[in-house]
Amino acid sequence: MEVRIREGGKSDYPTVYECMTNTAWNDLPEAERGTTKKEAWMAFFRKIARTLTEGRGRKIFVACDDRNDFMGYVVTGSMGEGSSTIPVGMVFDISVLEPFRRRGIAKLLIKTAEDYCKTQGMWRIKLEVAANNPNAIDLYTKVGFEAERTLMGKNLS
Numbered sequence: 001m002e003v004r005i006r007e008g009g010k011s012d013y014p015t016v017y018e019c020m021t022n023t024a025w026n027d028l029p030e031a032e033r034g035t036t037k038k039e040a041w042m043a044f045f046r047k048i049a050r051t052l053t054e055g056r057g058r059k060i061f062v063a064c065d066d067r068n069d070f071m072g073y074v075v076t077g078s079m080g081e082g083s084s085t086i087p088v089g090m091v092f093d094i095s096v097l098e099p100f101r102r103r104g105i106a107k108l109l110i111k112t113a114e115d116y117c118k119t120q121g122m123w124r125i126k127l128e129v130a131a132n133n134p135n136a137i138d139l140y141t142k143v144g145f146e147a148e149r150t151l152m153g154k155n156l157s
């Protein structure tokens with residue numbers, strides 16, 4: 001099946017919010033997941049997903065098939081203020097719908113984000129990934145990302 005990449009638009013937002021919210025729920029550390037009800041948390045995060053998707057300078061690329069059916073997306077753009085004086089790009093989120101996984105679509109989306117960031121004058125690209133998401137860590141390692149720092153957490157009790 002042919003995979004085409006197009007720019008994402010408003011009609012893609014609901015699917016993006018839903019995928020992003022599901023990933024965020026799955027990525028939550030076990031200790032935090034136990035403190036909240038899934039549906040309430042998902043409703044809370046959908047608002048954050050909206051900001052993450054529609055924030056200033058964000059760019060969405062969508063992978064679709066020859067009938068224009070949605071297969072996956074990447075949200076990219078400038079990291080904004082960070083540790084570097086030179087513009088750094090970010091992969092804010094990526095997701096491929098389950099029936100289309102393991103066909104190289106995520107790799108293609110990452111490459112698209114990288115090419116886009118290069119056209120915006122960025123010299124490096126970063127992302128955050130949950131420690132409990134080995135598939136995503138495999139993907140990012142395979143396309144050349146290396147760990148830079150680790151976010152650590154503990155319960156206060």
Ligand SMILES: CC(C)(COP(=O)(O)OP(=O)(O)OC[C@H]1O[C@@H](n2cnc3c(N)ncnc32)[C@H](O)[C@@H]1OP(=O)(O)O)[C@@H](O)C(=O)NCCC(=O)NCCS
Nearest residue numbers: 023094095096101102103104105106107135136138139142
């Ligand atoms: C992670 C994700 C985006 C990968 O999408 P995909 O289109 O299936 O990935 P690709 O086919 O391009 O795979 C590229 C590489 O990623 C790794 N990978 C992807 N899925 C994997 C899995 N289920 N198990 C192990 N490795 C996996 C492999 O190294 C793979 O290379 P290979 O197929 O040559 O072995 C997809 O599983 C997904 O949408 N997950 C839910 C959302 C998510 O976790 N997003 C990441 C947020 S940080």
